[in-house]
Every structure is written in C-alpha cells, then in structure tokens.
Amino acid sequence: MKTSGARYRLMALKLNPCPKFKPLAGRLAGLALIGALALLAIGGDVRAQLAVASDFRLGIHAQKTRLVIELSAPVDYRAFALASPDRIVIDLPEIDWRMRPGSVRRAEGLVHGFRFGLVRPGTSRVVLDLKRPGYIKGAFLLPPRDGAMYRFVLDIAPGRQTLGKSIASAPAVRRPKPAPKARPAPQTKVSISQPRLRFPSPSRKPYLGSTKRRVVVIDPGHGGIDPGATGQSGIVEKNITLAAAHAIKARLVRTGRYKVLLTRDRDMFIQLRNRVAFARDKGAELFISLHADTIRNKNVRGLSVYTLSERASDKEAGELAERENKADLIAGIDLSSQAPGVTNILIDLAQRESMNESARAAGFLVTELKRVTRLLRNTHRFAGFAVLKAPDVPSLLIEMGFLSNARDERSLRSAKYRRRLAGAVTKGIDRFFARVEQADRE
Numbered sequence: 418m419k420t421s422g423a424r425y426r427l428m429a430l431k432l433n434p435c436p437k438f439k440p441l442a443g444r445l446a447g448l449a450l451i452g453a454l455a456l457l458a459i460g461g462d463v464r465a466q467l468a469v470a471s472d473f474r475l476g477i478h479a480q481k482t483r484l485v486i487e488l489s490a491p492v493d494y495r496a497f498a499l500a501s502p503d504r505i506v507i508d509l510p511e512i513d514w515r516m517r518p519g520s521v522r523r524a525e526g527l528v529h530g531f532r533f534g535l536v537r538p539g540t541s542r543v544v545l546d547l548k549r550p551g552y553i554k555g556a557f558l559l560p561p562r563d564g565a566m567y568r569f570v571l572d573i574a575p576g577r578q579t580l581g582k583s584i585a586s587a588p589a590v591r592r593p594k595p596a597p598k599a600r601p602a603p604q605t606k607v608s609i610s611q612p613r614l615r616f617p618s619p620s621r622k623p624y625l626g627s628t629k630r631r632v633v634v635i636d637p638g639h640g641g642i643d644p645g646a647t648g649q650s651g652i653v654e655k656n657i658t659l660a661a662a663h664a665i666k667a668r669l670v671r672t673g674r675y676k677v678l679l680t681r682d683r684d685m686f687i688q689l690r691n692r693v694a695f696a697r698d699k700g701a702e703l704f705i706s707l708h709a710d711t712i713r714n715k716n717v718r719g720l721s722v723y724t725l726s727e728r729a730s731d732k733e734a735g736e737l738a739e740r741e742n743k744a745d746l747i748a749g750i751d752l753s754s755q756a757p758g759v760t761n762i763l764i765d766l767a768q769r770e771s772m773n774e775s776a777r778a779a780g781f782l783v784t785e786l787k788r789v790t791r792l793l794r795n796t797h798r799f800a801g802f803a804v805l806k807a808p809d810v811p812s813l814l815i816e817m818g819f820l821s822n823a824r825d826e827r828s829l830r831s832a833k834y835r836r837r838l839a840g841a842v843t844k845g846i847d848r849f850f851a852r853v854e855q856a857d858r859e
C-alpha cells in the first residue's frame with residue numbers, strides 16, 4: 418500500500434510503548450483469545466444467507482458527505498470515529514460484496530479513500546479515510562421502496578468527532594439474526610490456553626530424531642478489508658499471498674517432515690499481533706510471512722527476504738516495514754484502546770537468538786531461491802517488521818516480487834511459478850532444520 422507522511426510514522430511509534438515484561442502472560446492469554454475469535458471459519462452454507470451489497474456510493478449534500486450502501490436485506494450496524502488519522506469505521510454483519518460493475522463510486526466530499534471487506538468472521542467493515550476531521554451526523558437503514566433495495570445511509574459532517582462513542586442500529590430495525598452460528602473449522606481452531614513461553618529459542622531444544630515433524634507457520638500477508646498492494650492488472654496482494662502460502666504448504670507437507678499451519682486460509686483480515694500470537698501458540702519453529710510489494714519505479718523487480726532488526730539495513734527496507742506495519746491502521750483497528758501486546762516485547766536475549774536463527778534461515782532460503790527466480794540486489798535485508806517480532810520463533814518475511822512490475826506480476830499470477838518458488842522455499846527450510854539438528858547434536 419502506498420501512503421506516506423509523518424502521521425504514519427507517529428502511529429508506528431505509538432505501537433511501541435515501553436514494554437513491561439511482567440503482565441505478559443495475561444496479555445498473551447488475551448491475545449490468544451482474540452486469535453481464536455479471529456480464526457473461526459464460516460461454513461459454506463452460511464454464505465448463501467449473507468446480505469448482498471450491490472451498490473456503494475458517496476455523494477456530497479449540503480454540509481455533509483453521504484455514504485449509501487444498497488443491500489438485499491436489513492442489517493445491524495455500528496459506526497464510530499477514529500483519529501490519527503481521521504477515519505469513520507462501520508461494522509456490519511458479514512456482507513457478500515457483489516457490486517454491480519461501476520457501482521463503487523469514487524471518494525467524494527470529506528472522504529478521500531475507502532475500503533471494505535471482512536475484518537473477522539461474521540463482521541464486514543467499511544473504513545472511510547477523511548480529508549479533515551468529521552463526525553457521524555447520522556446513520557439509518559431505509560426499507561425497500563419502488564422495487565429498490567434496502568439502503569444503509571451514513572452522513573458525515575465536518576467537525577470534531579467524539580471518539581469512543583459509537584452509533585448503532587436502533588432496536589426497531591433489529592431483527593432476529595438469520596445466520597446460524599459459524600462453525601469453527603477444526604484445522605484453524607486455536608486453543609485459548611496461554612501460549613507457552615519457550616526460552617531459549619525452540620531451535621535449541623534437544624534433537625528428537627526425524628520422526629518428529631517440525632511446525633512451520635506460513636502467514637499470507639494482508640486479507641479481508643486490507644487488500645495490500647494492487648498490481649497493474651488489478652490483482653491484489655492478499656490473493657497472491659494466499660495462493661503462494663497454499664503452494665508452499667502443499668510442498669512442505671509432501672516431504673512428510675513438516676506440520677504446516679496457515680495464519681489464514683480465507684480472505685479475512687488478521688491483526689499483525691494475532692499472526693505472531695498464532696505462531697507462538699502453535700509452537701512454530703519457523704514463521705514465514707508472504708508479501709508482494711509495489712514501487713513507483715516500474716522497472717524494479719525481484720524477490721527479497723527480510724528479518725527483524727532494531728535498525729533497518731537501508732532506507733527502502735525501513736520504508737517497506739513502515740508500509741507493512743500499517744495493516745492494522747488500514748483495517749480501522751482502534752490501536753489507542755489496546756494493551757500493548759506481544760509485538761512490543763523489545764529485543765531481549767531470546768529474541769536476539771531468534772534473530773540470529775532467522776538470519777540463518779534467510780541465508781538458506783536466498784541460496785535456494787536464487788536458483789529459480791530473480792532476486793532484488795542485497796536480497797537479505799533487515800527492518801522492524803511488527804509481524805516478525807515473536808521473541809522465540811525464528812521469523813522471516815518474503816517479498817516475492819513487485820506487483821508494480823509487469824513481469825513480476827505475471828510470474829506471481831502463475832501457479833507454475835508459485836510451485837517453483839514453493840520448491841525452493843522447501844529446500845531452504847530443509848537446509849535450515851538440517852543445520853539446527855546438526856547444531857543440537859554437537
């Protein structure tokens with residue numbers, strides 16, 4: 418995603434308040450619970466009962482900007498304002514977004530950007546980015562008239578927003594929820610037990626022989642309301658990362674040596690900290706986050722691998738981390754009300770050990786990947802990616818290429834190319850664990 422400015426830098430600083438180690442366990446339990454809620458999957462039969470949105474438009478009226486969403490059924494809603502930057506967030510039940518072509522109108526009036534999508538199972542979210550402070554003047558649902566659809570209407574007027582207050586659907590428009598309870602998919606169910614703190618790094622635990630499968634967590638970047646970067650053909654990063662994650666998982670599983678888990682296996686938003694919490698909760702011995710970047714210079718192409726560092730290896734790496742760390746902001750998560758979590762544990766000894774392991778893993782991956790694909794110069798780089806901050810799990814992030822480059826984009830859209838990448842990643846992971854086992858025996 419392309420956004421710039423000191424404002425976001427400010428947000429990034431806010432994400433890292435001074436950590437206190439003691440209340441960590443409680444926080445982690447809380448995080449695990451959030452993770453569990455975030456990862457419940459919805460059965461296919463529920464889909465058919467979702468309200469369908471077919472039109473999304475913004476218009477300027479006297480003293481206000483009006484959002485109208487046309488819906489096939491009445492819905493409950495809750496809307497609230499966020500500051501730094503100024504945004505309006507609207508939560509709706511899970512919506513089937515089936516817009517008529519050309520029906521998503523451009524940003525207008527106070528709104529300079531917007532996005533919508535799944536923010537957690539059962540909840541679809543709309544985020545409106547405001548040009549200047551605005552408040553929710555009113556929100557209501559209009560019944561169908563003259564063969565039209567239901568219309569959800571929200572008015573925004575210039576002025577100071579009251580933070581922490583939300584406007585929700587009135588009881589009168591509420592109706593019994595038709596959607597049955599979402600069924601948790603067993604493969605993505607998260608235990609809400611407290612994640613184990615494993616010190617030192619898991620790679621140091623005794624060698625147990627080849628019968629034990631290593632746990633690898635693959636993290637498809639972005640998802641749901643956060644599409645990530647957009648390619649020239651309109652393809653979005655969140656879909657590329659999910660497809661690549663499936664390819665890598667399939668290849669790793671085929672070796673019989675790995676238990677592979679994905680942080681998401683559908684088009685759903687997951688907070689950065691919950692991706693980290695998931696890996697720790699599952700006892701991951703390696704965490705790989707997948708992404709694809711865009712850049713103004715369309716000639717730039719090639720894959721790169723990132724690991725965590727207090728200091729960015731170069732300006733580009735630092736800026737990239739800043740872009741990737743904005744995912745929660747893009748999804749309209751109210752970061753001001755959240756207790757600092759696992760991503761805020763600063764670099765202690767265990768993390769330092771993990772950082773060394775991560776760098777080693779990156780080295781093995783780069784060696785294998787350069788046989789099958791084009792690499793960016795200085796392929797292994799360092800920066801402060803929030804998603805790589807598990808203190809005890811070797812973690813790396815692969816930017817698989819640039820969606821702004823026509824050739825990279827074409828490659829990443831190809832299943833055959835993704836399988837080739839998956840093969841190289843698997844070989845790199847094999848070499849990493851072979852080395853770990855060797856070290857443990859010594």
Ligand SMILES: [Zn+2]
Nearest residue numbers: 638645708709
């Ligand atoms: Zn990304």
